[in-house]
Every structure is written in C-alpha cells, then in structure tokens.
Amino acid sequence: MIWNIFALSFRQWINRPWEVVLTFFLPIVFFSIFALIFGRGIRSQPSQSVPVSLIDEVKDLESQEWVQLLKSDPQLRFDKLNEVATSSEQAKSRIQRGDLTACIVIRPIGHSLNSDREKLFPWSIMILADQSDQLAVGYVESTVRASLTRLAMSKLSPEGMGVSATEHGVNQVDRRQTVPGVHQAEGDEVLLAPAAKLTPNASDQRINGISQELLSDLPRVERELDLLRNGSAGKPVAEEQPLGIPVQVQNVLDAGKANPVVSMYAAGIAVMFLLFNATAGSGVLIDERANQTLDRLLGSHLSMDQLLLGKWFYMTFLGTVQVTVMFIWASRVFGVNLVEHLDGFFMMTIATSLAASGFGLFLATLCQSRAQLNGISTVVVLTMSALGGSMVPRYLMNESLQHAGLLTFNAWAIDGYDKIFWRELPVNTLGPQLAVLTLSGVLFLSIARLLAIRWESK
Amino acid sequence: MDISRFSDEIPALEVRNLRKRFGRQIALDGVHFELQQGERLGLLGPNGAGKTTLVRCLARRIRADEGEIQILGAPLAPGGTLSVLGVVPQELAIYEDLTAKQNLKFFGKIHGMSGRRLRERVHWALDWTGLSDRSGQLVRYFSGGMKRRINLACGVMHAPKILLLDEPTVGVDPQSRERIYTMIDSLSAEGCSVLLTTHHMEEAEGQCERLVILDRGQIVADGTIDVLTDQAVGSSRYVRLRIHLQSGCIPGDLLSSLERWEMEMISESDREKIATMRMHEVAKNLPNLLEEIHRSGVLVTDVEVQSPSLHDVFLELTGAQLRDV
Numbered sequence: 001m002i003w004n005i006f007a008l009s010f011r012q013w014i015n016r017p018w019e020v021v022l023t024f025f026l027p028i029v030f031f032s033i034f035a036l037i038f039g040r041g042i043r044s045q046p047s048q049s050v051p052v053s054l055i056d057e058v059k060d061l062e063s064q065e066w067v068q069l070l071k072s073d074p075q076l077r078f079d080k081l082n083e084v085a086t087s088s089e090q091a092k093s094r095i096q097r098g099d100l101t102a103c104i105v106i107r108p109i110g111h112s113l114n115s116d117r118e119k120l121f122p123w124s125i126m127i128l129a130d131q132s133d134q135l136a137v138g139y140v141e142s143t144v145r146a147s148l149t150r151l152a153m154s155k156l157s158p159e160g161m162g163v164s165a166t167e168h169g170v171n172q173v174d175r176r177q178t179v180p181g182v183h184q185a186e187g188d189e190v191l192l193a194p195a196a197k198l199t200p201n202a203s204d205q206r207i208n209g210i211s212q213e214l215l216s217d218l219p220r221v222e223r224e225l226d227l228l229r230n231g232s233a234g235k236p237v238a239e240e241q242p243l244g245i246p247v248q249v250q251n252v253l254d255a256g257k258a259n260p261v262v263s264m265y266a267a268g269i270a271v272m273f274l275l276f277n278a279t280a281g282s283g284v285l286i287d288e289r290a291n292q293t294l295d296r297l298l299g300s301h302l303s304m305d306q307l308l309l310g311k312w313f314y315m316t317f318l319g320t321v322q323v324t325v326m327f328i329w330a331s332r333v334f335g336v337n338l339v340e341h342l343d344g345f346f347m348m349t350i351a352t353s354l355a356a357s358g359f360g361l362f363l364a365t366l367c368q369s370r371a372q373l374n375g376i377s378t379v380v381v382l383t384m385s386a387l388g389g390s391m392v393p394r395y396l397m398n399e400s401l402q403h404a405g406l407l408t409f410n411a412w413a414i415d416g417y418d419k420i421f422w423r424e425l426p427v428n429t430l431g432p433q434l435a436v437l438t439l440s441g442v443l444f445l446s447i448a449r450l451l452a453i454r455w456e457s458k
Numbered sequence: 459m460d461i462s463r464f465s466d467e468i469p470a471l472e473v474r475n476l477r478k479r480f481g482r483q484i485a486l487d488g489v490h491f492e493l494q495q496g497e498r499l500g501l502l503g504p505n506g507a508g509k510t511t512l513v514r515c516l517a518r519r520i521r522a523d524e525g526e527i528q529i530l531g532a533p534l535a536p537g538g539t540l541s542v543l544g545v546v547p548q549e550l551a552i553y554e555d556l557t558a559k560q561n562l563k564f565f566g567k568i569h570g571m572s573g574r575r576l577r578e579r580v581h582w583a584l585d586w587t588g589l590s591d592r593s594g595q596l597v598r599y600f601s602g603g604m605k606r607r608i609n610l611a612c613g614v615m616h617a618p619k620i621l622l623l624d625e626p627t628v629g630v631d632p633q634s635r636e637r638i639y640t641m642i643d644s645l646s647a648e649g650c651s652v653l654l655t656t657h658h659m660e661e662a663e664g665q666c667e668r669l670v671i672l673d674r675g676q677i678v679a680d681g682t683i684d685v686l687t688d689q690a691v692g693s694s695r696y697v698r699l700r701i702h703l704q705s706g707c708i709p710g711d712l713l714s715s716l717e718r719w720e721m722e723m724i725s726e727s728d729r730e731k732i733a734t735m736r737m738h739e740v741a742k743n744l745p746n747l748l749e750e751i752h753r754s755g756v757l758v759t760d761v762e763v764q765s766p767s768l769h770d771v772f773l774e775l776t777g778a779q780l781r782d783v
Binding site: 290291292293295296297298299300301302 | 514517518519543545547548549550551552553565568569570612613
C-alpha cells in the first residue's frame with residue numbers, strides 16, 4: 001500500500017509538467033542568482049571602485065603627497081565629476097543626492113601644534129560618508145588609514161620603510177620625484193619641508209618610537225583593508241588613530257534617522273509582497289475565466305477595459321494600504337521617519353503599487369491556469385526581488401548585477417524610498433523613479449489588455 | 459432595445475444556419491432553430507454535441523463563422539441585446555466569497571441597475587430562490603443546490619426576456635432540482651422564453667415543451683416529444699415477453715419466429731427467458747406473435763408493452779448512448 005501511495009504521488013507529479021520543470025528549475029535559478037551575488041558578485045575585485053571626492057584644505061606638500069598616494073588606489077574612483085566638490089557643504093549635498101559615497105576632507109589642525117605627530121602632519125582627516133553603503137564607507141576609511149600610516153612611515157624612515165606598499169594593494173609613491181625636498185637631509189637633519197616644524201633637535205628616540213607605533217599599527221590596518229577587499233564586510237577600522245592622526249567619519253545622512261538598512265528592507269520587502277499580492281490578486285481573473293464568471297461579466301454592460309482597469313485600481317489601492325500599514329509598523333517599531341515624508345512616501349507607494357498591479361495582470365493574462373500563474377509568478381517575483389535588492393542590498397552586488405537590477409521594479413522602488421527616508425531629498429527628485437514605475441504599470445496593463453483579447457468574443 | 463413593440467408572432471430567438479469551427483473541428487454545422495416567445499425549449503445532445511458552443515454563440519461569447527442569430531427579430535449585435543438576454547452558465551459563475559445578497563447586487567449593477575429598482579430585484583431574487591433568510595451568508599457555505607439557485611438568480615437579475623440555461627441542475631439533489639424547476643416555471647409564467655441545455659432526458663422531457671436534439675454540431679430533430687417520437691420510432695412499441703420453456707430448450711419453429719421478429723433473448727434461468735423487441739402495429743402483430751408461441755408449446759407467463767421514451771428517441775436519432783467526445 002505504501003508503494004501504491006508512492007507511485008500515485010509520483011504519477012501525479014509527472015502529470016504536472018509545469019511542476020516538474022519548477023521542481024528542478026527553481027532551485028537552479030535561485031542558486032545561480034545568489035551565487036552571482038555572493039560569489040563573484042560582491043565587491044571584491046579592484047575594478048569595482050568607490051566613487052569618492054577629496055577636498056584638501058591644507059594643500060601642503062605632505063597632504064598633496066598623501067592625496068597622490070590615495071589616488072593611486074585603484075578602488076577609489078576620483079573622477080573629474082567627483083572632484084567638483086570644492087567645499088564640505090557641496091560634498092555633503094552631493095552625498096545626500098547619492099552622487100558620492102564619501103568625501104575625504106583634509107583639514108588643518110585648529111590649535112597649536114603640540115605633539116610630534118602634529119608637527120609632522122599638521123592636519124586631520126574627516127570622511128563625510130553615506131553610511132547606507134556600509135561596505136564602501138568601511139573600505140574608504142581603511143584605505144585612508146592605511147595610506148596615512150604608510151605615508152607617515154615613509155616620512156620617518158630615511159630609507160623609506162622598505163615596505164612594499166604595492167604588495168598590499170596600495171601603490172607606493174616615488175617621493176623623490178613627486179615631492180621635492182623630501183629626504184634631502186640624512187640622520188638628524190630635517191626630514192621634510194613642512195616637517196621643518198620638527199626641530200633639528202628631535203631625537204632619534206622619539207622618531208623611533210613613532211616608527212614602532214606605525215609598524216605595529218600597519219599590519220592591523222592592512223589586515224582590515226584586505227578583509228574588506230576580499231568581501232568580508234566587517235566593521236570598519238577601529239576608533240584608534242594611526243599614529244594619532246585623527247580620522248573621523250561623519251555620516252552625512254545620519255541625523256537621528258533609523259538605520260538605513262531598516263528603511264531599505266522596509267521598501268524591499270514591501271515591493272516583493274506587492275508583487276506577490278498583485279499576482280495572486282490577478283489570479284482571480286483566471287478563476288473567473290475558468291468558472292465562466294468572465295463570460296457572465298462580459299455578457300453584461302461591463303467591458304474588458306473596465307474589468308481590467310477596475311482590478312488594476314483595486315490592487316493598487318490594496319497595495320498602497322498594505323505598504324502603508326507596513327511602514328507605520330516600521331515607523332513605530334524601528335524608527336523610520338514616516339510622518340515627515342508622507343508626500344514622497346505616498347507618491348512612491350502608489351507608483352510602485354500601480355507597477356506591481358499592472359505586472360500582476362500581465363502575468364495573469366499571460367497564463368492559462370492558476371497553477372501556471374503560481375509557478376511563473378514565484379520564479380519571476382523571487383528573481384526580481386533578488387536582483388532588485390529586496391533580499392540583498394544592491395550595493396553588495398557587482399556593477400553588472402546592479403545594472404541588471406534596474407530592470408526590476410524593486411530596484412527603482414527601493415531607490416525611491418531610499419531618496420525619501422535616507423537621503424531626505426525633496427519629492428521632485430523622485431521623477432525618474434515615479435516615471436519608470438508608473439509607465440511600467442501602464443505598459444504592463446496595456447500588454448495585459450492585448451492578451452485578454454483572446455478571452456473576449458471570438 | 460425596446461422589446462415592447464414586438465408582436466408575439468416574432469420568435470424570441472431565431473438561429474439560422476449557424477456554423478462554427480475550432481481549428482479542424484466543426485463545433486456547429488448549420489444549426490437552425492427558433493425559440494418562440496414564452497416557450498420552453500430543450501436543447502438536448504450528448505457531450506461534445508455543440509450545446510455549450512451554441513449557448514456561447516447566443517450569449518455573444520463566441521463569434522460564429524457563418525449564420526445569423528436574431529433576438530426578437532433583430533440581429534444579434536454587440537451591446538444591443540444585453541437587457542433582453544440572461545445567461546446562466548453551467549459552472550457556478552458566482553463569487554463564493556460574497557454573500558448571496560452581495561452577489562445579487564453586483565450582478566444587478568453590472569446590468570445597469572441601481573437604486574430602488576436594484577433593491578426590489580434583490581428582494582425579489584432572494585424570495586424567488588427561497589434564500590431570504592440566508593441573504594447575509596457567504597455563498598461558500600451554501601449547499602450545492604443553494605449555490606445553483608443563486609447562480610440562476612444572478613442570471614435573471616435584470617429580468618431578461620430570453621433565458622439561456624446551460625445544464626442548470628448539474629450535481630444537485632432531486633429536491634433542489636425540483637426547486638429549480640419551480641423557479642423556472644415561475645419565469646415561464648411571467649413570459650420569459652427559456653432555452654434549456656441539458657443531457658438529462660427526464661429533465662428535457664419533463665421541463666420542455668419542445669426539444670431540439672443536437673448531435674455533432676447538427677440539429678437531428680426539432681419538435682414536441684410526440685412529434686419526435688413519431689419521427690424516430692413511429693408507431694412502434696417495445697414488447698417484453700417472459701416465457702417458460704418446459705423442456706429447457708427453444709423449439710425450432712419458435713426460434714425461427716423469434717428471429718423473424720428480431721427478438722432479443724435473455725436467460726433468467728434454464729427454463730425462464732425474457733424476450734424483447736420493437737414492434738410496429740402492436741394491436742395487430744402482438745396477437746399473431748403470441749399465437750405462434752402458443753402453437754410451439756411454449757408458455758408465455760407475462761406480456762409488457764411500453765411506449766418509447768425520450769431516451770429511445772434519442773438513441774434512435776443519434777445512434778449512440780450519451781458519450782464524451
């Protein structure tokens with residue numbers, strides 16, 4: 001008898017070819033997507049650079065030398081556009097808009113130079129950052145610290161420290177060529193032009209002490225940098241300062257807001273469930289067709305246009321309510337600032353719901369049966385959610401996957417919600433997202449209408 | 459369409475030479491019939507005969523390849539007959555997650571009803587179906603028969619002049635079936651013309667004044683049951699004889715008589731046999747047959763004469779049992 005049940009189940013399964021395909025196809029699809037994201041996809045290649053800007057308010061030889069050292073890092077992208085930022089405020093504005101991930105500001109020390117370090121490097125570093133991409137910010141901070149340490153070491157050693165920075169992924173700068181005056185003196189002589197502030201009487205002991213500190217600090221910094229390069233998004237370099245050079249990270253967008261991941265996931269999950277609900281809701285159309293209710297409806301004063309539009313608006317309404325309830329929860333429990341962004345929130349939510357509803361109707365009119373719809377929608381919605389950032393933040397993906405993500409509603413919706421809740425940009429910046437989502441909704445509804453022709457009088 | 463201006467002589471529904479193909483399969487092949495005003499016409503046929511296709515053509519859900527359909531003298535045109543036609547599909551085309559009242563209201567609204575008129579019709583429909591006390595209950599909790607009644611009511615919310623009923627009693631118990639018949643009776647009494655599609659012989663025989671038998675997309679018979687019986691089997695009757703063979707075997711001269719009368723013999727026991735046959739002019743031929751049997755020394759213990767049923771007519775006309783094709 002047990003065998004009979006086994007055989008029965010197997011035969012039933014075989015007789016549902018769509019389910020057979022899904023049984024094998026679905027795991028492979030999702031394995032491949034996540035393998036792409038977490039395998040080759042995570043930022044671990046030098047080619048995936050972080051867009052940064054740099055403002056040098058000191059402009060002495062050391063700072064310029066350090067800038068050159070920093071710019072030689074292939075994973076930091078100082079393109080011309082990013083160099084446009086000429087003031088901290090301008091940089092903050094660009095970070096808020098999402099044009100930049102970070103801006104490195106070299107600032108003069110405001111007080112009198114007390115320590116040897118301050119005499120050697122009379123400046124501090126401020127990293128203005130967008131912490132929504134925590135991986136990138138951590139990488140920038142580690143790179144800054146590593147390069148500062150390396151620069152300091154080179155200044156303190158007459159022969160250079162003999163450390164091949166290139167072995168660690170940071171190109172060594174030929175100081176003799178780029179910074180005239182460096183290493184003009186030997187032994188107790190003045191080491192650097194600006195460091196002339198360091199008196200000729202500075203003792204070897206003190207220099208050696210600093211060197212030892214640097215030597216002990218460098219491996220740690222290098223280790224953490226390697227970890228970041230290898231894709232382990234660990235905690236950024238600790239609060240300790242390399243050789244006492246102050247490196248501060250200021251989150252430009254962090255004014256009392258919830259963790260960016262919370263609003264991002266709220267948006268991501270919202271879109272995914274909008275898609276699931278829209279496809280499930282649209283499935284009613286297939287049921288109506290199967291039980292001849294559609295015939296009865298179309299035999300009345302109701303037209304197919306009215307029927308589809310009615311369903312579209314209803315699912316948009318329901319989706320809007322659903323997402324609103326979810327964001328109210330996110331606001332109450334996780335501190336997402338919903339009240340102050342109601343306008344942008346509703347614009348994005350309605351547009352996203354329109355798109356999801358249109359897509360759901362498209363899938364429903366494409367399929368012949370509920371089973372087919374369930375199978376297809378599961379594959380499509382989960383794929384879109386994986387690629388679009390509903391499951392894994394898109395900044396963890398490589399650039400090609402990030403671009404591929406823009407083919408999904410999820411990515412556009414999450415970008416829009418990110419603008420509202422994290423970047424706090426005005427609603428007029430939502431234009432691209434609103435346009436793409438709304439037009440997609442209309443487009444899919446139109447395709448659904450064309451597909452539904454076959455269900456009308458024939 | 460203002461139907462009040464049409465005289466009673468105009469057929470409620472007239473179908474002329476209707477043809478419909480699905481690929482290489484011919485679903486309707488020159489169908490031609492009329493439904494008179496206030497008449498109850500049964501559309502009978504085996505599964506796959508084309509009944510549902512015909513109903514869908516009449517309901518404008520399928521466009522015929524050829525032919526013409528006239529509703530109260532006017533050609534069937536998109537949007538032109540919405541208020542005249544009511545369609546009750548074979549499936550339960552209602553929303554089970556709505557209450558009975560909500561279903562009725564919705565289907566009334568999509569037929570353009572509103573306000574007082576809608577409330578009155580909902581009230582009437584609940585009363586008509588006998589579901590007034592269940593009006594607020596979700597349809598999913600209804601029995602099969604109750605669902606069928608609501609299904610029927612949703613099709614007549616707009617008080618159509620012509621009602622197309624596609625297998626309205628499929629899967630319901632005899633009591634519910636009777637209730638549905640009563641509901642249809644009341645519609646007929648109000649002057650509604652009914653086209654009842656079924657493959658239940660008893661239903662067609664009992665509920666319809668006239669029958670159209672459809673087979674393989676063609677009308678094979680059209681008329682009252684008496685006419686159809688005459689057409690199919692004429693004056694013949696089924697004769698059933700129970701005979702007792704004293705010797706246990708049929709005498710040779712009787713065997714030749716039975717073969718001549720095309721009788722079928724069934725053994726009940728070694729000595730008891732049942733012989734059946736269709737006989738024309740029973741009054742004249744049956745005594746002759748009995749005389750022949752008596753002469754052969756065989757005892758006839760029982761004689762039964764039956765008029766042909768619709769089932770017999772159907773088999774005669776379609777040449778087959780109800781079948782799935």
